[in-house]
Amino acid sequence: MSKTRTAPTLDDVAKKAGVSTATVSRCLNGPEKVSKNTRQRVMEAVEILGYTPNFAARVMAARRTFTIGAIIPTMDNAIFARGLQAFQEELGQMGYNLLVSSSAYDPKREEEQIRSLVARGADGLLLIGHDRAASVYEYLENQNVPVLAAWSFIEGERIPSIGFDNRKAMFALAEEVIRLGHQKIAMISGKIEGNDRARLRLAGLRDAVAAHGLDPSDVCVVERPYGVEDGTQAFEEVMSCHPKVSVVMCGNDVLAVGAVRGAQRMGLKVPDDISITGFDDIELAQIISPPLTTVHVPHREMGRKAARELVNMVERKSTGQSVDLQTAITKRNSLEAFAG
Amino acid sequence: MSKTRTAPTLDDVAKKAGVSTATVSRCLNGPEKVSKNTRQRVMEAVEILGYTPNFAARVMAARRTFTIGAIIPTMDNAIFARGLQAFQEELGQMGYNLLVSSSAYDPKREEEQIRSLVARGADGLLLIGHDRAASVYEYLENQNVPVLAAWSFIEGERIPSIGFDNRKAMFALAEEVIRLGHQKIAMISGKIEGNDRARLRLAGLRDAVAAHGLDPSDVCVVERPYGVEDGTQAFEEVMSCHPKVSVVMCGNDVLAVGAVRGAQRMGLKVPDDISITGFDDIELAQIISPPLTTVHVPHREMGRKAARELVNMVERKSTGQSVDLQTAITKRNSLEAFAG
DNA sequence: TTGTAAGCGTTATCAG
DNA sequence: CTGATAACGCTTACAA
DSSP, X not given: OOOOOOOOOHHHHHHHHTSOHHHHHHXXXXXXXXXXXXXXXXXXXXXXXXXXXXXXXXXXXXXXOOEEEEEESOSSSSTTHHHHHHHHHHHHHTTOEEEEEEOTTOHHHHHHHHHHHHXXXXXXXXXXXXXXXXHXXXXXXXXXXXXXXXXXXXXXXXXXXXXXXXXXXXXXXXXHHXXXXXXXXXXXXXXXXXXXXXXXXXXXXXXXXHHTTOOGGGSEEEEEOSSHHHHHHHHHHHHHHOTTOOEEXXXXXXXXXXXXXXXXXXXXXXXXXXXXXXXXXXXXXXXXXXXXXXEEOOHXXXXXXXXXXXXXXXXXXXXXXXXXXXXXXXXXXXXXXXXX | OOOOOOOOOHHHHHHHHTSOHHHHXXXXXXXXXXXXXHHHHHHHHHHHHTOOOOHHHHHHHHSOOOEEEEEESOSXXXXXXXXXXXXXXXXXXTTOEEEEEEOTXXXXXXXXXXXXXXXXXXXXXXXXXXXXXXXXXXXXXXXXXXXXXXXXXXXXXXXXXXXXXXXXXXXHHHHHHHHTTOOSEEEXXXXXXXXXXXXXXXXXXXXXXXXXXXXXXXXXXXXXXXXXXXXXXXXXXXXXXXXXXOXXXXXXXXXXXXXXXXXXXXXXXXXXXXXXXXXXOOTHHHHSSSOOBEEEOOHHHHHHHHHHHHHHHHTTSOSOOOEEEOOEEEOOSSOOOOOO
């Protein structure tokens, strides 16, 4: 008779309170639908038993979870942290929970996580960016789950997006760089496969180069996975292959921080000997010295707006409104006029 | 008749394949229990329909989720990121999923999240540290869910822990500080309520001060929520109230980075005018200049070990083994001998 | 206001 | 190897 104890159920509560399960259920969900007396008895029983409703059962019966799933490329750094935090806060205010998974920038993993979150009954999904296999979108449509993309605004994609124009943003920064007299430009980009942000930032740079009569094929591009150390190595590679480069534009601030460290390691002064730019304007960008000239992204606003829009979609109040948030160039000290 | 399409179920698959639901279920779980022919037919149907098993239903029937829940104080910075990443990777290898929530360092929120994760059927829970209301532990025992604490090793607590001795670690760093001739010491601590790591780090500092014949009530302590800017403000406060302080020991690296910036803002050179120490040895510690002297914590090892132990507990192969990981002082440049 | 009972989509037991 | 069928714990008409 050493049966392992099992969590109490609705039934246990009902028995202890001397009512039906339906009544207990009502107490818990819409307390106003139950007389004060019974409610008190029920709540007491709940308290004594330490009852917590079984989520799976509730989901099955109610066909709603009030939870939103989000899949981000990584939680190993700050790029998505701030926006996601705002996303979660806003969701919380609207009575929704957030479930986060990270895909480690791996499309396969992302697909698994999407399926897992959907199977778990997420009422809606937040995804980062647009680049993914068509089959994923088909699956999503089939499952009839509202999905919103963030961190990238692109019109005419299969899902609406609350984000910003990565191409335009990088274009603007590159123009500034060129205006400052730089001609030999290198880029350290994140991995481009399945990553429209990286892809479009590079495209934006090429646009600007071309627009100013320089040769786009002249810009030296190195593609790296994500991480400070990757940035450092990439920087060293760039400088050894192309010593005449006067500015290294990085696909994000983390790579840029790595690049700055690479420069320091090589005994190069930033920005005197070499300019470096970032993208995202995470906290790190101001902390490193020299502080980074970078593209400022309205992370928190994006998170909040995405939360509101996604919930609207879930509640069928919207079919998906995209919004193009404005970015801005934040000038700090890592970029300077070409003195060469 | 504009019925919104609904995700396909086991039943749909069974019909399409011309078999019973039981067979489909077997196909999906233990493929070897089904003849090759039927399996093929079933898989085809699954494919065509784009079927994904409903997680809630599965959980209800199987009474297992193969998911582990973790509640961390914040995802807004790197302190827990690295360890958690390792935790997730290890879980993945063992066939488990991870669900993460963050409590924003709020005990109430943490309790909600615990209940939510348990209700969601988490097979086991990872919590950070030990300080929480007894009622929480009672609830957990009542629910019969294995729980493990991390980031803090304390013997004799209600749950086993895979972590390190925060008190001892800070004691060691403080001894080093004192050995270097510092006598006027200040501490910028994280919020202590419900946070044993913060509490014990402060205690460790006081231990060391007392052990060296200094007056513990002489150390100026300011307690702050978490964040770079909090560290900066705290630093300014400390220096204006206690200008003779020669070293500011911070409860974690984020606060320390803030403190360094505060010093810079006040025109103080670190470490010439003032020494600053951190705790955790996150990536940021090496990036800031001067790089931080801090306590190195074996984040990844902790994450991996915690994953293995928790899964053992879930699978009833262990009743909970604690482990005390070793920390070490990482000497960089933010701490120097007292020159006054 | 409360109770009864029919699902919700799986898995698992037991026959065949 | 396969098929019925009984759980699993909850919500929600529908009745009372």
